[in-house]
Amino acid sequence: MRAACLPNRIRLTSDPSFNSxxxxxxxxxxxxxxxxxxLLRYLMEIRSQLVPAPAGLVEVVGRGLSRVTDxxxxxxxxxxxxxxxxxxxxxxxxTLWRRRVSA
Amino acid sequence: xxxxxxxxxxxxxxxxxxxxxxxxxxxVRIHQSExxxxxxxxxxxxxxxxxxxxxxxxxxxxxxxxxRGDAALSTWLHRIxxxxxxxxxxxxxxxxxxxIDEVAPIGDDTQPSxxxxxxxxxxxxxxxxxxxxxxxxxRAVVVLKDIYxxxxxxxxxxxxxxxxxxxxxxxxxxxxLKESLWREMx
Numbered sequence: 633m634r635a636a637c638l639p640n641r642i643r644l645t646s647d648p649s650f651n652s653x654x655x656x657x658x659x660x661x662x663x664x665x666x667x668x669x670x671l672l673r674y675l676m677e678i679r680s681q682l683v684p685a686p687a688g689l690v691e692v693v694g695r696g697l698s699r700v701t702d703x704x705x706x707x708x709x710x711x712x713x714x715x716x717x718x719x720x721x722x723x724x725x726x727t728l729w730r731r732r733v734s735a
Numbered sequence: 736x737x738x739x740x741x742x743x744x745x746x747x748x749x750x751x752x753x754x755x756x757x758x759x760x761x762x763v764r765i766h767q768s769e770x771x772x773x774x775x776x777x778x779x780x781x782x783x784x785x786x787x788x789x790x791x792x793x794x795x796x797x798x799x800x801x802x803r804g805d806a807a808l809s810t811w812l813h814r815i816x817x818x819x820x821x822x823x824x825x826x827x828x829x830x831x832x833x834x835i836d837e838v839a840p841i842g843d844d845t846q847p848s849x850x851x852x853x854x855x856x857x858x859x860x861x862x863x864x865x866x867x868x869x870x871x872x873x874r875a876v877v878v879l880k881d882i883y884x885x886x887x888x889x890x891x892x893x894x895x896x897x898x899x900x901x902x903x904x905x906x907x908x909x910x911x912l913k914e915s916l917w918r919e920m921x
Binding site for chain 1: 756759760763764767768769770771772775776781785788789792793796797858859862863866877881882883884902905906909910912913916917
């Protein structure tokens with residue numbers, strides 16, 4: 633590789649379509665650019681090549697969802713318990729107030 | 736036909752957002768390979784990728800009511816997959832759970848198009864293996880930028896690094912891939 637090739641090679645790695653005066657005249661740099669273009673094209677093609685998901689993933693996720701939906705139910709039970717304890721406290725307070733009034 | 740699919744997808748999404756588990760399971764069925772493939776490419780480990788895919792869908796289910804549809808569902812799922820993969824990957828590294836022998840070559844079960852096979856099947860296979868063999872940090876950048884088309888800024892944000900660092904990693908990764916692809920040919 634000639635010294636003049638070096639800065640162009642660095643640019644070509646980032647941008648294979650980069651074309652300077654040097655690249656248009658240097659066959660080695662053009663070959664390098666072609667390799668990077670091929671590399672990027674193959675990498676883009678990889679995206680469409682899907683690997684089949686493991687068998688049973690949908691079912692496993694489905695079981696997981698049931699556990700997630702349990703959480704709000706539990707919190708609703710907690711809310712009901714909290715409200716009930718509030719009602720009991722209120723009733724107690726009213727009872728105490730009545731006793732004081734009657735006394 | 737495409738419009739009908741889009742319409743059905745929208746309907747499924749709406750039902751899932753209203754808590755319909757059956758509709759969400761159908762969405763999982765549609766997107767499972769896409770999510771699993773991305774996780775596998777990022778993590779390079781079959782078991783870990785399966786866990787990441789599962790966790791991704793659970794997280795998606797939890798976050799689904801907040802999904803406003805600004806981006807496509809698949810794009811949204813990709814982001815969750817990437818975040819989940821990083822979390823599981825870091826956890827696995829901490830616990831040394833990744834067995835090197837278990838690392839599966841990426842894309843073993845894939846079926847490239849006949850044109851691609853004719854063009855250069857050997858190069859394709861070598862590239863998939865070369866991507867798998869990249870160090871984790873380099874593989875992440877190549878997968879997100881060159882395979883999934885994310886911008887440098889998006890890659891940097893996802894990896895919590897600067898844009899310059901993302902570009903440097905990509906530069907090194909591409910150079911390494913090119914060298915491993917053409918080493919025997921030069």
